[in-house]
Amino acid sequence: MEVDEPVRLPRLPRVAVCGGTHGNELSGVYLVRELLKDLREKDAEDGGPLSVLVVLSNPRATQQCRRYIDVDLNRCFSHATLNGPVPDASPYEIILSRKLNALLGPKGGQGAVDLVCDLHNTTANMGLCFIAYSDSDWICLHIFKHLQRQMPDMPMRFIHYDVSKKESYSLDSVGKHGFALEIGPQPHGVVRSTNYTAMKVGVQHVLDWVRHFNSGSVFEGGFVDVFTMVKKIDYPRDSQTHNITAAVHPHLQDRDFCLLRPEDPLFQTFSGEALTYKGSEPLYPFFINECAYYEKGVALSLARKRRVAVPPIRAQTEEDKQASFASEEEE
């Protein structure tokens, strides 16, 4: 294969767009409701070669405008959780995760949808982020490149959690490809029009890219900066009450993806003292002061940045598939 010959990848005939996986992250909730309305209206005229499944993932949490009812749904899709025992008094989201796995999966199986795009918000100043479990899923990286080009005014990053497919725990891991599309800052339980519009435009570009890919377009290669999560830092806490004793330092607050260097200020205690970053390696902070992570013991996450070379790609044709099948036969 020559250097510039596109990598040939299977088409993506079935895509799922999910919102309300966290019931108080409202951009996705209202976008999914709007898409469902559109789909109902367009069902008759526009079957098309692309099947788009639109899902409000956690209806009960959405109805109550809470992140979850019993447990965080977006931590329920690991192999172990999906295949563990289900006692009668199971948490609501454990039952729900199996229903969603039946609808969109089964995770790891041939019947799974080709791409899951799961919509989220954060209170952190993160702009638009893709969050994925692979730094070499060319589909996700090409979609990201496409959005970067189409939405040049939107700060945009690709975050990589280095977790195996089996251990990956979020809803987007159920698809053959998948990512969370995260937009912030926005308080949970609030919808801000600019974030809603950015998410709507972003999802439209995702679907446009998939249609072009499926129709046989060639996408040229390039580079993507990938932020790989290295570690998480908790708030300072009182050893007895476990209450936090400091807030994120004003110099760090809202500076997601700005390099944090050793001895930079990290926290300011409630009595007024500054605490600094004691790590030895400069790293990129993100999810700084995310509301939902107080209970998870995470004040911020830290990432290493790396430039990833993305090859040109195009969809496999019928001939490619037969050739590939024949070559497998020959082996």
Add this chain to the structure above:
Amino acid sequence: MEVDEPVRLPRLPRVAVCGGTHGNELSGVYLVRELLKDLREKDAEDGGPLSVLVVLSNPRATQQCRRYIDVDLNRCFSHATLNGPVPDASPYEIILSRKLNALLGPKGGQGAVDLVCDLHNTTANMGLCFIAYSDSDWICLHIFKHLQRQMPDMPMRFIHYDVSKKESYSLDSVGKHGFALEIGPQPHGVVRSTNYTAMKVGVQHVLDWVRHFNSGSVFEGGFVDVFTMVKKIDYPRDSQTHNITAAVHPHLQDRDFCLLRPEDPLFQTFSGEALTYKGSEPLYPFFINECAYYEKGVALSLARKRRVAVPPIRAQTEEDKQASFASEEEE
């Protein structure tokens, strides 16, 4: 009485500082915890002429980081609610409001604390606000003037809800004087260091002012811009599902206290259409897109601005009280 003769008002020996009335408004929660720690540490040395009662108002909601458990505590202090029947299965906050009324009140009674300062946060871009039920409570207006002078970099407004003492429903209405001290923007469930510090400094200035007042200082008169709430506007909603169908328009979002004129954009629907303000009078919007008010049917509130002349004041002396008593006797 001559024009510049200070109005003489009773001293304020007992002040209450309350936080966690809404359990997910974290500036007040952490400030009250810090003040309680300070008080414990200073109890022995500093009795002083000012008694400061520090109260975490809704411990159960605070523990769960929710606004409330059953009903909004800060709507439970009207005369009717405080004096209505209490069935066995009463909402948690109904019981709690009576306990707080016993501690800080009784509302309207001689035994009530002299001043209640109740700490709140909002997701709206409101800076620091006093919210009170009177536009002629010289104590509250003088304290506000003091904070304006002491914190010149902080946007600061005085909001007036024109509701009678009897119908007033919030915790601060239990004191002889009282106001909510509201700081935003901040997502509920999040503490931002700059807001925490502003609230800490603000409360310190409130207490300093009361100490000076009690010690007999004369405070010169002046003017305060008072924003009197005129009406509330709900989000556009679907008539069947009651779901909102639009977000606050990007041109209005974060522009609290910037004059809204007839035909200015108000909302942007989820399908992209702009809706304008149909009122005939230019008014000042506030609590724009406050998270907790979605369920109350309030997208924003509108106020009329008026400049109020505040007279000079000083604390009554023993002679004043005897003179006042004697003159009442004579009548």
